[in-house]
Amino acid sequence: MAKKPTAIVIGAGIGGIATAGRLARNGYEVTVVEKNSTGGGRCNQIMKDGHRFDVGPTLFLMPEVFEETYAALGEKMSDHLDLKRIDPTYTVRFDDGTQLALTSNIGAMQAQLEAIEPGAFGGFLRYLSEGQQNYRLSLQKFVGRNFYNYFQYFSLANLPLLFKLKALVKHYDNVDHYFKNPHLKAAFTFQNMYLGLSPYDAPATYSLLQYTELAEGIWFPMGGMYRIIESLTAIAERLGVHFIYNAPVERIEQDGQQATGVVLQDGRKLEADVIVVNADLPYAYRELLQDQSEAKKLDKKKYTCSALMFYWGVDKVYPQINHHNVWLAGDYKASFDSIFDDNTLPAEPSFYVHAPARTDPAAAPEGQDTLMVLVPVGHLDEDQPQDWAALKDRARATVFKRLQEIGVTDLEQHIKFEVCYTPKNWQSLYNLEKGAAFGLSHNFTQVGYLRPRNRHAKYHNVYFAGASTHPGTGLPIVLLSARLTTERILKDAGVSQASYQLQPATA
Ligand SMILES: Cc1cc2nc3c(=O)[nH]c(=O)nc-3n(C[C@H](O)[C@H](O)[C@H](O)COP(=O)(O)OP(=O)(O)OC[C@H]3O[C@@H](n4cnc5c(N)ncnc54)[C@H](O)[C@@H]3O)c2cc1C
Numbered sequence: 001m002a003k004k005p006t007a008i009v010i011g012a013g014i015g016g017i018a019t020a021g022r023l024a025r026n027g028y029e030v031t032v033v034e035k036n037s038t039g040g041g042r043c044n045q046i047m048k049d050g051h052r053f054d055v056g057p058t059l060f061l062m063p064e065v066f067e068e069t070y071a072a073l074g075e076k077m078s079d080h081l082d083l084k085r086i087d088p089t090y091t092v093r094f095d096d097g098t099q100l101a102l103t104s105n106i107g108a109m110q111a112q113l114e115a116i117e118p119g120a121f122g123g124f125l126r127y128l129s130e131g132q133q134n135y136r137l138s139l140q141k142f143v144g145r146n147f148y149n150y151f152q153y154f155s156l157a158n159l160p161l162l163f164k165l166k167a168l169v170k171h172y173d174n175v176d177h178y179f180k181n182p183h184l185k186a187a188f189t190f191q192n193m194y195l196g197l198s199p200y201d202a203p204a205t206y207s208l209l210q211y212t213e214l215a216e217g218i219w220f221p222m223g224g225m226y227r228i229i230e231s232l233t234a235i236a237e238r239l240g241v242h243f244i245y246n247a248p249v250e251r252i253e254q255d256g257q258q259a260t261g262v263v264l265q266d267g268r269k270l271e272a273d274v275i276v277v278n279a280d281l282p283y284a285y286r287e288l289l290q291d292q293s294e295a296k297k298l299d300k301k302k303y304t305c306s307a308l309m310f311y312w313g314v315d316k317v318y319p320q321i322n323h324h325n326v327w328l329a330g331d332y333k334a335s336f337d338s339i340f341d342d343n344t345l346p347a348e349p350s351f352y353v354h355a356p357a358r359t360d361p362a363a364a365p366e367g368q369d370t371l372m373v374l375v376p377v378g379h380l381d382e383d384q385p386q387d388w389a390a391l392k393d394r395a396r397a398t399v400f401k402r403l404q405e406i407g408v409t410d411l412e413q414h415i416k417f418e419v420c421y422t423p424k425n426w427q428s429l430y431n432l433e434k435g436a437a438f439g440l441s442h443n444f445t446q447v448g449y450l451r452p453r454n455r456h457a458k459y460h461n462v463y464f465a466g467a468s469t470h471p472g473t474g475l476p477i478v479l480l481s482a483r484l485t486t487e488r489i490l491k492d493a494g495v496s497q498a499s500y501q502l503q504p505a506t507a
Pocket of ligand 1: 010011012013014015016033034035036039040041042043055056057058059060061194247248249250278279280307374429430431437438465466467468472473474475476478
């Protein structure tokens with residue numbers, strides 16, 4: 001029997017696990033080496049005193065993409081995840097007391113929108129229809145495919161699409177065609193923060209997010225987001241993938257035009273035919289590949305924002321706080337300018353609160369609550385290092401103050417414990433360059449063929465899968481990255497598409 005091709009995957013983030021599983025299903029002998037004691041990367045969990053926190057992602061979007069990943073690994077998603085739809089998706093609160101519960105219930109949306117701006121419901125329907133077109137076209141033509149050369153991306157066939165998708169129009173400017181009220185313009189653009197982008201900079205294409213949320217739904221896996229990681233890891237292990245934890249990779253070994261393997265920090269050497277880097281791409285070029293010239297170029301690129309996080313175990317339940325909640329700053333534009341131009345915490349920060357026990361009581365002890373607060377902030381800035389201790393205190397004080405608007409007046413006294421992450425934690429825990437929570441930015445010049453590619457230009461057996469390569473950040477998009485990178489590896493190995501889609505698990 002022919003020897004199986006071998007692969008090492010550096011990092012057990014969702015992108016690493018999914019790529020490892022896909023490669024194993026296609027006949028590779030795969031080893032995943034992860035620096036931490038558990039997999040999941042940013043999609044992790046904290047368990048403390050009966051409280052269960054999702055560390056990073058809390059919004060399960062685009063279920064069809066997850067479904068496709070489980071199917072590619074020979075499984076049905078519904079056998080592994082018990083998904084509950086969250087509707088209203090979230091409550092958005094403004095500084096003058098106005099609130100909007102975004103929902104798929106058209107009647108409820110109509111009443112709320114018309115109360116804020118007469119005629120806005122028509123704008124909402126047109127906006128969603130544009131979002132649907134952006135979603136379908138982007139997925140099919142740009143996000144869900146590899147570009148093997150410049151001409152494929154900038155082909156004459158694609159150029160009209162760039163205009164159709166409004167890729168060169170700023171999202172905040174575009175939303176003016178649908179709403180005039182500043183609250184509504186904010187309510188339908190702040191979601192760009194999921195990609196770590198300002199709506200004043202993001203292409204209008206990203207209205208696709210609002211469409212997916214309201215039309216395809218926001219879901220939550222019972223047991224928490226970490227169920228996705230646990231189930232994908234178990235499936236990958238059944239397919240033969242070997243996971244090694246507490247195994248930080250120090251460098252990728254190279255010989256001429258090829259990478260030969262990896263050296264772990266403890267000195268162990270592992271060899272393989274193919275290396276897949278799931279660790280953040282700019283970090284990997286600088287540290288693992290020791291390519292200082294490429295690292296310098298990557299340093300000059302735009303990065304997404306970071307996030308200050310509070311994980312609070314609370315000895316009381318506040319029913320006013322829903323599963324997903326957003327508080328928006330009064331000076332919407334200034335808040336983005338502070339984050340993206342000055343790399344700091346805005347004077348008036350916006351923030352998000354996650355209360356998973358509203359849907360899944362097992363997330364907190366009975367009669368108590370589990371709250372995660374995400375405050376977007378600038379990424380680490382070497383030229384002007386930020387005082388995170390002071391910024392953290394100011395962020396916490398803002399959260400307490402604004403929660404008073406909904407009658408939550410005594411939260412501070414009921415917090416049993418706090419775990420806090422600053423951008424420095426994102427950097428040290430997961431090696432995220434500049435502590436940028438979502439990786440490299442997704443502005444027009446950093447997407448598609450213009451984004452760092454999923455195969456190394458010189459070492460053709462080094463591949464990348466994850467948030468900072470093509471197509472980009474967010475769990476479903478990283479799952480697409482895993483698919484595209486696997487496709488590329490198999491194509492390079494001369495495996496035809498028709499055969500790898502059908503390859504049985506034991507091949
Ligand atoms: C606060 C926050 C909120 C988010 N919210 C959402 C959301 O609601 N919905 C959504 O879809 N997405 C969300 N995201 C984005 C999503 O979490 C990421 O896009 C996704 O998890 C990235 O996965 P990845 O596999 O690319 O990278 P990672 O999760 O970063 O995994 C990379 C892995 O590589 C490991 N590693 C790094 N260096 C080494 C080394 N030298 N040796 C060995 N291992 C190494 C790391 O420890 C890590 O486990 C959020 C992210 C954050 C931070």
